[in-house]
Amino acid sequence: MRIFFDPEVLAAAWPGIRSGIGVTLGLALTSIAAGVALGLLLATVRALIRGAPLRPVGGLIAAYADVFRAMPPLVLLVVLYFAAPFAGIELSGFMAAFVALGLVLGASAEEIFWAGITSVNRGQWEAALSTGLSRGEAFRRVVLPQAVRLTIPPLTNRAIATGKNTALASVVAVPEVLNQAASIQAQTASPAPLLLAAGVYVALFLPLVRIGRWLETRFHIR
Amino acid sequence: MSDVLELRGVGKTFAGIPALRDIHLAVGASELVALIGPSGSGKSTLLRCCNRLTEPDAGDVVFEGEPVPAGGAELASVRRRMGMVFQAFNLYPHLNALENAALAPRRAAGLSQGEAETAAREALERVGLGDRTSAMPDELSGGQQQRVAIARALALRPRILLLDEPTSALDPELVGSVLRVIRSLKEDGVAMLIATHEIAFAREAADRIAFLADGEILECGPPAEVLDRPRTERLQSFLSRL
Amino acid sequence: MSEFFQTFLNPGVMAESSGLLLRGLWVTLQACLIVVPGGLFFGAGLALAQTLAPAWGARSLSWGVDLIRAFPPLVLLVLIVHGLPFLGIEPPPLLGVGIALTINTSTYYGEILRAGILSIEPTQWEAARSTGLGTMATLRHVILPQGVRNVLPDLAGNTLEAVKLTSLASVVALPDLLRMARVAQGVHFNPSPLILAALLYLALLWPLVRLIRRLGGRAVLPA
Ligand SMILES: Nc1ncnc2c1ncn2[C@@H]1O[C@H](COP(=O)(O)OP(=O)(O)O)[C@@H](O)[C@H]1O
Ligand SMILES: [Mg+2]
Numbered sequence: 001m002r003i004f005f006d007p008e009v010l011a012a013a014w015p016g017i018r019s020g021i022g023v024t025l026g027l028a029l030t031s032i033a034a035g036v037a038l039g040l041l042l043a044t045v046r047a048l049i050r051g052a053p054l055r056p057v058g059g060l061i062a063a064y065a066d067v068f069r070a071m072p073p074l075v076l077l078v079v080l081y082f083a084a085p086f087a088g089i090e091l092s093g094f095m096a097a098f099v100a101l102g103l104v105l106g107a108s109a110e111e112i113f114w115a116g117i118t119s120v121n122r123g124q125w126e127a128a129l130s131t132g133l134s135r136g137e138a139f140r141r142v143v144l145p146q147a148v149r150l151t152i153p154p155l156t157n158r159a160i161a162t163g164k165n166t167a168l169a170s171v172v173a174v175p176e177v178l179n180q181a182a183s184i185q186a187q188t189a190s191p192a193p194l195l196l197a198a199g200v201y202v203a204l205f206l207p208l209v210r211i212g213r214w215l216e217t218r219f220h221i222r
Numbered sequence: 223m224s225d226v227l228e229l230r231g232v233g234k235t236f237a238g239i240p241a242l243r244d245i246h247l248a249v250g251a252s253e254l255v256a257l258i259g260p261s262g263s264g265k266s267t268l269l270r271c272c273n274r275l276t277e278p279d280a281g282d283v284v285f286e287g288e289p290v291p292a293g294g295a296e297l298a299s300v301r302r303r304m305g306m307v308f309q310a311f312n313l314y315p316h317l318n319a320l321e322n323a324a325l326a327p328r329r330a331a332g333l334s335q336g337e338a339e340t341a342a343r344e345a346l347e348r349v350g351l352g353d354r355t356s357a358m359p360d361e362l363s364g365g366q367q368q369r370v371a372i373a374r375a376l377a378l379r380p381r382i383l384l385l386d387e388p389t390s391a392l393d394p395e396l397v398g399s400v401l402r403v404i405r406s407l408k409e410d411g412v413a414m415l416i417a418t419h420e421i422a423f424a425r426e427a428a429d430r431i432a433f434l435a436d437g438e439i440l441e442c443g444p445p446a447e448v449l450d451r452p453r454t455e456r457l458q459s460f461l462s463r464l
Numbered sequence: 465m466s467e468f469f470q471t472f473l474n475p476g477v478m479a480e481s482s483g484l485l486l487r488g489l490w491v492t493l494q495a496c497l498i499v500v501p502g503g504l505f506f507g508a509g510l511a512l513a514q515t516l517a518p519a520w521g522a523r524s525l526s527w528g529v530d531l532i533r534a535f536p537p538l539v540l541l542v543l544i545v546h547g548l549p550f551l552g553i554e555p556p557p558l559l560g561v562g563i564a565l566t567i568n569t570s571t572y573y574g575e576i577l578r579a580g581i582l583s584i585e586p587t588q589w590e591a592a593r594s595t596g597l598g599t600m601a602t603l604r605h606v607i608l609p610q611g612v613r614n615v616l617p618d619l620a621g622n623t624l625e626a627v628k629l630t631s632l633a634s635v636v637a638l639p640d641l642l643r644m645a646r647v648a649q650g651v652h653f654n655p656s657p658l659i660l661a662a663l664l665y666l667a668l669l670w671p672l673v674r675l676i677r678r679l680g681g682r683a684v685l686p687a
Pocket of ligand 1: 236237240241259260261262263264265266267268
């Protein structure tokens with residue numbers, strides 16, 4: 001049993017893993033911010049476009065959401081990191097992970113926001129337009145605030161999933177928690193660094209998972 | 223030419239089925255015109271064609287002597303001066319009474335926040351809700367909610383109010399409070415076009431009544447004429463079934 | 465443009481690597497055949513346990529489920545595949561991957577099935593009981609058939625997630641589709657195999673996405 005919690009190995013592993021926590025959090029927060037912003041932007045465009053010439057844009061946005069829902073994030077990451085250079089696009093591991101996680105979350109977020117927007121009663125649009133608000137103002141002041149309430153629990157859950165998916169970045173040599181633990185494990189031939197990393201993930205994500213569960217029951221989303 | 227609103231030959235077809243046919247109707251300044259007719263006869267469609275929430279596919283809607291523009295800021299500006307009240311209130315559930323009424327003055331008419339709130343407060347006082355300005359819609363009774371919706375329209379000082387069965391969604395004991403507000407608006411000279419099933423109210427408050435059936439105005443005139451001496455069989459049977 | 469095709473969709477490279485990719489696809493499908501039925505089986509067990517357990521039991525189960533969910537699936541996978549050997553247990557790679565991903569995905573299946581059970585009116589329990597059915601018989605013949613139908617879109621949605629999850633197997637050297645695509649890319653020094661693999665995943669999963677939409681599924685499964 002001692003081999004799993006070898007204090008010497010743990011002490012040696014800690015500085016690397018601690019610096020990995022910073023990378024994990026940095027990657028998580030930037031991709032979550034970018035993904036949510038992308039999803040909100042696309043859903044807004046989809047809600048505001050009208051008229052024949054722009055119709056296909058809505059279809060394109062829906063297709064984007066479908067494709068990135070069907071695509072495993074790791075496959076996307078590997079393509080971005082290992083295939084993009086052949087097109088002259090050299091992404092660092094961090095950038096590739098940021099783009100992959102942002103695109104995947106962006107697709108979910110678009111779908112979540114869109115579902116929220118379409119669930120707002122038509123009468124709300126009509127009331128707002130009947131008072132002379134522009135479509136943009138009606139969307140921003142009347143429809144979106146109501147839609148956002150519905151999106152909070154599912155969006156929280158998707159954001160947590162994105163945070164956990166930062167572990168995928170270890171595959172493209174981003175020195176986040178899992179990557180640090182794996183390289184120290186390779187040097188020490190001990191499972192202790194991995195267990196330490198596992199403990200770090202639990203400490204980071206268990207509270208968030210509990211909050212996500214609480215939000216789901218509180219908002220009664222089904 | 224003191225008509226506030228005039229419909230000239232307005233028609234609307236939904237998926238091949240005509241909902242409105244060649245509607246001619248004018249509402250003068252300070253006039254109250256009641257639309258009666260069985261459900262499905264086109265009352266809502268007629269009202270919604272006035273501010274183009276529903277796009278008419280024939281005829282013209284003329285507001286203060288000008289055709290109602292097809293879209294953009296010009297249409298928005300006409301809509302501000304044409305208040306609409308919906309059967310289901312359609313209050314914004316995330317805003318309190320004052321915010322509901324102040325939103326358009328602030329964001330559509332471009333008043334300052336202070337001016338918008340003053341206009342909203344005055345409108346709420348006018349419908350007897352000056353003491354409920356901070357109530358959320360779900361804390362109000364149906365009658366109070368509908369009065370907030372009327373205040374939301376009034377806060378923009380409209381030239382005419384379009385009311386679509388404003389009391390149909392209310393419990394019977396709450397109908398009176400809303401009708402009282404509408405009557406007092408009439409006394410203040412607000413022009414109104416109102417779809418309603420409250421025949422007694424129409425008889426006493428309306429200057430003219432238009433009877434709509436299958437998308438056509440079959441009769442139009444003063445209440446005594448339309449209600450007491452119906453010329454068409456459709457109107458006779460409609461009135462006898464009330 | 466033709467240069468683009470030569471680089472990313474090179475017919476020669478794709479033809480030469482198709483054998484490797486097909487072998488990888490077969491491994492991916494095998495992983496799915498472990499993870500999806502396994503996840504459903506243990507998920508159903510979890511849902512039943514949470515339904516039948518006394519309150520404190522259900523509460524501890526929910527903490528256990530959340531503990532598992534706090535792990536990124538890849539961390540769970542690495543922990544099991546690289547950690548178990550230190551305990552002297554060395555399962556074949558496919559089994560190790562199967563165990564790790566089944567543990568992860570069964571918590572989601574479990575939660576969905578439990579929601580299905582809870583979606584059934586208590587009067588259904590009472591009606592079944594009044595005809596003399598026991599708890600298990602009521603669950604099996606009355607509650608589950610209706611409950612599963614109510615959560616079918618979510619079950620399909622989680623199956624999609626489970627299939628996507630199997631791509632993680634490549635990280636622990638299981639020769640699945642993604643892994644084989646990387647190998648072929650190295651051999652030919654050309655990214656076409658990777659692109660082909662991505663397209664294969666899309667071909668596999670796009671119909672599932674469409675099906676979920678048809679079922680009226682929500683995008684958003686719990687994380
Ligand atoms: N958006 C719509 N799409 C299709 N048909 C409609 C729509 N709105 C109204 N209609 C039809 O138009 C006719 C008139 O409806 P409406 O104006 O709502 O009548 P009323 O308000 O008098 O009950 C009805 O036959 C109704 O089914
Ligand atoms: Mg109507």
